[in-house]
Structure formats: C-alpha cells, structure tokens
Amino acid sequence: MIELQGLTKRYGDTRVVDDISLTVEQGEFCVLIGPSGCGKSTTLKMINRLIAHSEGKILVGGDDITTLPPERLRRRIGYAIQSIGLFPHWRVADNIATVPRLLKWPSSRIAARVDELLALFQLDADGLHDKYPHQLSGGQAQRVGVARALAADPDVLLMDEPFGAVDPLTRDTLQAELARVHRQTGKTIVFVTHDMDEALRLASRVALLNAGQLVQYDRPAELLVAPANDFVRDFIGRADLGLKLLSRRRVEEYCRPAQRTRNNAIASAPITWQVDADDRPMALLGGRLGESDIARTVVNPEWIATPEMSMKEALSRMVWFRVTALPVLDNEGRLLGEVTMSGVMGHRS
Amino acid sequence: MSVSALSRAPSSRRVLLIALSTLLIALVLGMEQLAPLFRALFPDQDPAMYQRESFLNLTLAHLALVLVSSLISVSVGVAAGLFVTRPAGREFEPLVSTLAAIGQTFPPAAVLAIVVPVAGFGFVPTLVALVLYGLLPVVQNTVAGLGTVPAQTLEAARGNGMSAWQILWRIELPLAMRVIIAGVRVSVIINIGTATIGSTVGAKTLGTPIIAGLVGNNLPYVIQGAVLVGLLAIVTDLAFERLEQRFSFGASGAAS
Numbered sequence: 001m002i003e004l005q006g007l008t009k010r011y012g013d014t015r016v017v018d019d020i021s022l023t024v025e026q027g028e029f030c031v032l033i034g035p036s037g038c039g040k041s042t043t044l045k046m047i048n049r050l051i052a053h054s055e056g057k058i059l060v061g062g063d064d065i066t067t068l069p070p071e072r073l074r075r076r077i078g079y080a081i082q083s084i085g086l087f088p089h090w091r092v093a094d095n096i097a098t099v100p101r102l103l104k105w106p107s108s109r110i111a112a113r114v115d116e117l118l119a120l121f122q123l124d125a126d127g128l129h130d131k132y133p134h135q136l137s138g139g140q141a142q143r144v145g146v147a148r149a150l151a152a153d154p155d156v157l158l159m160d161e162p163f164g165a166v167d168p169l170t171r172d173t174l175q176a177e178l179a180r181v182h183r184q185t186g187k188t189i190v191f192v193t194h195d196m197d198e199a200l201r202l203a204s205r206v207a208l209l210n211a212g213q214l215v216q217y218d219r220p221a222e223l224l225v226a227p228a229n230d231f232v233r234d235f236i237g238r239a240d241l242g243l244k245l246l247s248r249r250r251v252e253e254y255c256r257p258a259q260r261t262r263n264n265a266i267a268s269a270p271i272t273w274q275v276d277a278d279d280r281p282m283a284l285l286g287g288r289l290g291e292s293d294i295a296r297t298v299v300n301p302e303w304i305a306t307p308e309m310s311m312k313e314a315l316s317r318m319v320w321f322r323v324t325a326l327p328v329l330d331n332e333g334r335l336l337g338e339v340t341m342s343g344v345m346g347h348r349s
Numbered sequence: 350m351s352v353s354a355l356s357r358a359p360s361s362r363r364v365l366l367i368a369l370s371t372l373l374i375a376l377v378l379g380m381e382q383l384a385p386l387f388r389a390l391f392p393d394q395d396p397a398m399y400q401r402e403s404f405l406n407l408t409l410a411h412l413a414l415v416l417v418s419s420l421i422s423v424s425v426g427v428a429a430g431l432f433v434t435r436p437a438g439r440e441f442e443p444l445v446s447t448l449a450a451i452g453q454t455f456p457p458a459a460v461l462a463i464v465v466p467v468a469g470f471g472f473v474p475t476l477v478a479l480v481l482y483g484l485l486p487v488v489q490n491t492v493a494g495l496g497t498v499p500a501q502t503l504e505a506a507r508g509n510g511m512s513a514w515q516i517l518w519r520i521e522l523p524l525a526m527r528v529i530i531a532g533v534r535v536s537v538i539i540n541i542g543t544a545t546i547g548s549t550v551g552a553k554t555l556g557t558p559i560i561a562g563l564v565g566n567n568l569p570y571v572i573q574g575a576v577l578v579g580l581l582a583i584v585t586d587l588a589f590e591r592l593e594q595r596f597s598f599g600a601s602g603a604a605s
Binding site for chain 2: 048050071072073074075079081082084085086087088089098099102132134148149158
C-alpha cells in the first residue's frame, strides 16, 4: 500500500507537484496520467526517492520512506523504465539478477528466480538467458526490464512509461502480458503514461494530473462517465468516449438470454438462434441489417463473442459482419446467451 | 564480455600482432647477429654495431621507464577524471582539464631542462617529463568515457538500489573502460617514443644508441635504436587495440 499525503515538490518558486494526496491500495494498478510537465514522473520518482520531496509524506507499506536508507528502500520497490535502462554490458540473466545480487541472495536461489521470471515473461526460449541487451528486440528488452523490476519479489512496482519506446503492436502484447502478470502476482503497481488508451486498458485506478495538481482519482469507468470537469473530459477525448467506455466493459455484463430453436421455423422473437443437439449455435434467424426478418445467417466462427471479450470488440464485429446480434459462447462452443446492438445502447452503468 | 566480441577482431590483426612481437623479441635478443649486414651496408662505419650495452638491457630499461611513468599517469589521470565527474568535484573540472593540457603543451625537452637542476640526471627527470606528458589523454578520456554512460542506465542503476560505489564499479567504469583504455593507449604510445629523449639527460633507454649515433655521426646506431623503439610502439598499439575490443558492448561493439 502506498500513501501520498500533501506531497509537494518545489524547484525554486515553481511547484511542479502541488499538494497531492492519494492512496494506492494493496494489489491496485494505479496509473498516473496527464499532459507532459504535469508532474506525473516526478511524483513516481519521489516514491523511491530518486527525487527528494519538498513537503508532505510518503508511506510505503506503512513506513515513512524517509526513515529508510534510499538504497534499502529502492531494493524493496521494483523500478522499470524504457528499455534503454538495461545494463548493456550484462547478459539478460545478470540484468534480471541485479537486485537479488545486491541483496546477496545465494546464487542457487538467484538462478532459480531468474529462470522463473524468464518463464513468466515467455523469454525462456531461444537461449535468451545469455544474450546481451543489444541482441534483443524492443519487446524482449522491455520484458527483461519488467522482469528485473520483479526479481526480488517486491510488493510495489513503479513503472515510468515502460512501453513508450516500442511499436504499437508490441505495446499491445506487452500491455496484455503486464495485465496477466498483475493478475497472477497481485503486486501494487504505480504506472506513468501519457497514453489514455493504455491507462484505461491497464488501470484499476487512474490519477489524472494537471500542472502538478491531482484533478481526479477514480476508477477508469467513473472517469469516463463522471468526469470531474472539462479538463478531464477533454483529456479523455470527447470524440470516442463511448467506445472507450465499451473497451472497459466485458461481454458478460451485456449478455442476455437467447431465444433458441432446433429447426428452421421462425420463432416469435425477432432474433432467434438455431442450435444443434449440443446447444451449439448453427445459424441466426433474423437480425440481419437491411434484410427481412426471416433471413438466415450461418454462424461464422469470426462473429461470435466470448464472456471475456471487450464490448468494444463485440460491437466492432457486429458492425463488420452487418449483424445486430452476436452469440456468446462458452469454452465448449455452447450458446450462453446473446449480445445485441440494442443491448449496447440500453445498458447503463 | 561476449564471445562474439572476440571473434569480431579481424584475425589478420592478430597474425600481425604475433608476427611483429616475434620480430621484436628476435631483434632485441639477436641484433648482434645482424652485424655483417650493417657492416656491408655501412662499410665506412666502424664499429657498425652498438655494443656499449646489450639491446636487451636497453629495452628492459626503456620498458621500466614507460611502465612506471604510465602507471603514475594512469592512476593520477583516472583518479582526477573520476574526481571531477563526481558531484563533489564537478566544479574542479575546468581547472583539472587546463592543468592536464598545460602538462602536454610543455615540450618534454623543456621539462627536462627544468627538472634536471632539481632532481639531477638520469631516471627521475625523465620520469617526471613522461608522467606530465602522458596525463592529458588519460584525464580527457576518463571524463569523456564516463560521459558516454547513458543517463537512463544510471537512473536504472539508482532505481534498482545500487549505492554510488556500486554504480561506479559495476556500471560506470565497465561501460567507460573502452574509452579510458583508448586514452591509456595514446598515453603509453606517446611515452614509448618520448622516453628516448631521456637519454639526453643520462637515462638508459633505447634512445641511448640513437643519441650516441647522432652525436658520433653513426647512422647504424640510430637505425638500431629507432627500429626497436618503432616496433615496440607498434606492438604495444596492436595489443591495446585488442584490449579495447574486449570492452565494446552493444552498438559500438557490433559496428566494429
């Protein structure tokens, strides 16, 4: 758990961080976001004392950070920055082992921990263990950076725009991986970014900063539906607010019972699913844009939805395949229910 | 250090290093065997072979002078470079750079002229001149080498909980080592050549036959001393080149 109390950083008369108070609960994924120069990076670096704060208090796990020697504090807190932060003269395994070595773990324990982390980040193939940073791809180097931050199993992880220097496709993969690692390890993460989509995708809480002040600290959905002021609304981006909101929602929240039939007959409901003996959907009766209600559309493996899928993706599939409903399938391909175009509109959070 | 860093060194340079070292050792030990050759080339010169001192003794004395002066230059130079790149010593950087530069603008002969009245003839004044002369490249390259360590690498080191000493020993020095060694290389090569001047104030070096040859108008003496000094400098340079390559990491190493 991290607590910032009235945190302020002054350079001369300028207050780059101005009286910020917030609490990051155990296991929370807190994203600090804002325009450049808003003080988000400074706030992050004050937590591990890379920058000394001027006023206020920072508690990590209940301890005031100024009561610990800075090196001891930093070994307790994982720290990941852009990939260039890897030590170029050390192999991947040595880079990951940085903090355990500083903590003087026995070498067998270090080796086991390195292997464990390589596996966690799917870096155990291709003999990556002994490669040097310049031999890695951007995505691999970034994974090594995060693995290094996690090496000594810290409760808290600080990440300063860790995916800023990789291409969009790799960033997407890395975000998914970080979300998985967060779920698996339950670490408390404080993450700095200027990319709202990244924030909405990863955060359990978003702290929006402007000119050194905390504008809003809330769950991502609250930020979208109840922005504190026009600055928040503008920063999130008014244009695709609806889509952003849907990207935070999962299909299961919108899933409704489906009307089923075993034969070709048209049922009473406007949208009916024809299913086989195992309850697997074979065709959609009706529900096709621009065609009559009796149109029969064979279920295509591309236009199905799963409970974990984001509503944004489900909606996108509906638009692309010109249908007004998608079947929601479980792992065995059985029909759980349906999501519909009108259901997307009707759901209020 | 990566295995590929070694294999990147072109093998022809390695063959050259081995060949020239062998030639150097052969000449140092067996220069006397070439006496008939020198007599044939310079029939008017008698003697045509420098014999007042063995070339092995001259070479060892020359090496001792270069080694001691380089050790002092390198320790003082690296220490000064480290000092002015630490937070406490940063304000002394211009002063130290200027002092080192003055040391090099002084001609070694002038240094000898100043030191001899104080320290007498022989080894010591030559040593002082060489130390002053060799300081600048070491200081300059130490400062430059430490400056090449990326700020983000240092931030990562600090953020992962390394102390200032650990950052210096584990991160900064290894990463700056290639540039520092390049400075040492220049310093040592300069000193191998400059040490010959020490013979004018009575230090025993490979410059002794050269000076004797110049004074006595004996060209074979000059050639015998100059060939050995030249070979020694080239062999040392090639050896340093290999040493530098051991410390190339990342892009700079991949490019070589």
